[in-house]
Amino acid sequence: GFPGNPGLKGDQVESALAPRSAFSVGLTSRVSAANVPICFDKLFYNEQRHYDDAGGKFLCAFPGVYFFTYHLTIYPRDTRVSLYRNDKAVMFTFDQFQENNLDQASGSIILRLEAGDKVWLQVYGEEKHGGIYADNTNDSTFSGFLLYPDAPATGQRR
Amino acid sequence: GFPGNPGLKGDQVESALAPRSAFSVGLTSRVSAANVPICFDKLFYNEQRHYDDAGGKFLCAFPGVYFFTYHLTIYPRDTRVSLYRNDKAVMFTFDQFQENNLDQASGSIILRLEAGDKVWLQVYGEEKHGGIYADNTNDSTFSGFLLYPDAPATGQRR
């Protein structure tokens, strides 16, 4: 699950001036299961802990405009992945696999999110379209960051 | 065409402090035509309306440093695409297609732009190199955002 939102201490005030949220995660082994969130469990960056590496979902803490990108190693079968926002499939990436021709497939999107929105990736459709590979020298990754936080409400200074 | 630049109202002052510009768009159907801007007509994000989904071009409103990225579904033929800035082909992405092996091709670039500059994608060369595919469950996308706005001129505060 997600950690609670910590209170602000004295020296956190400055960082509170500009909200920050970013994550960059990878897989440690292959994924084929369809219609469940892909759970990226290798953490390159997750300082704010907005990505839940147990459940596979990014939780929006600060309303604003976000950038997301993913890069998937396609092996050993065709793969169709969708990026979800709150149970709606927003964007699709499909790549076909052929013997001895491992491929890379990737996607990027910019979305406006409200606090509480969740964003994640999952294999779309049938398990026969789940061919996302990863091992020690092959990565499949998912990253995102807050690009523009919403302006604070009038009267609030931060 | 592009909308006019709206005047600032009271509560827009704050957002004027830091210029914002971002777009994220996709295709609703395949593209093969060469040497004309690819017109992405599915809008994931285009709040500032700096991307013209009728003409296919991003118009720079705020001078500064921008990031652009695109992810294309390659089917059913070889595809060569170029990112243009003001009629100059700046970067090229080529990917070959083979039967039963739909692919993904992508590119990213950071560019300094002046106000009025336009950036877009188009199939480069001959139509035989136009194999960008999209339908309900296959996306081809183009996104960009203002990374660092130019510092305002001395004396101007924003």
Place this chain on the structure above:
Amino acid sequence: GFPGNPGLKGDQVESALAPRSAFSVGLTSRVSAANVPICFDKLFYNEQRHYDDAGGKFLCAFPGVYFFTYHLTIYPRDTRVSLYRNDKAVMFTFDQFQENNLDQASGSIILRLEAGDKVWLQVYGEEKHGGIYADNTNDSTFSGFLLYPDAPATGQRR
């Protein structure tokens, strides 16, 4: 080598308020050599000169959180590339090549860096896995930018 860090002049004070660091570079010819930094010598953007186009490494000048992305044209052989931070291979991208099926492979990552850290790409393992192609109408690129600079230490204003 890298240029020295220039002193601040009057009109540079403002830009010093928010540290900036970004680069976007490409190849002018193919690369196959393994286990040495890939030297991207075509400059799309390198205003701060934090990317050393002679040595192939990005040098972190401002501590903070960075985004990196690369897009490689795979031809004419299988390619395995790793993104390095200070002599440690952090992330791997592998793509297989087959005759008449030139491919694109890409990766992205977000990393926290300290001042002095270096980040670069290199072919991992054997030269038989070096098939990164580039010419006048085929690009292979590497880009990165400072996403969130570390907050300045208490008492320091910038």
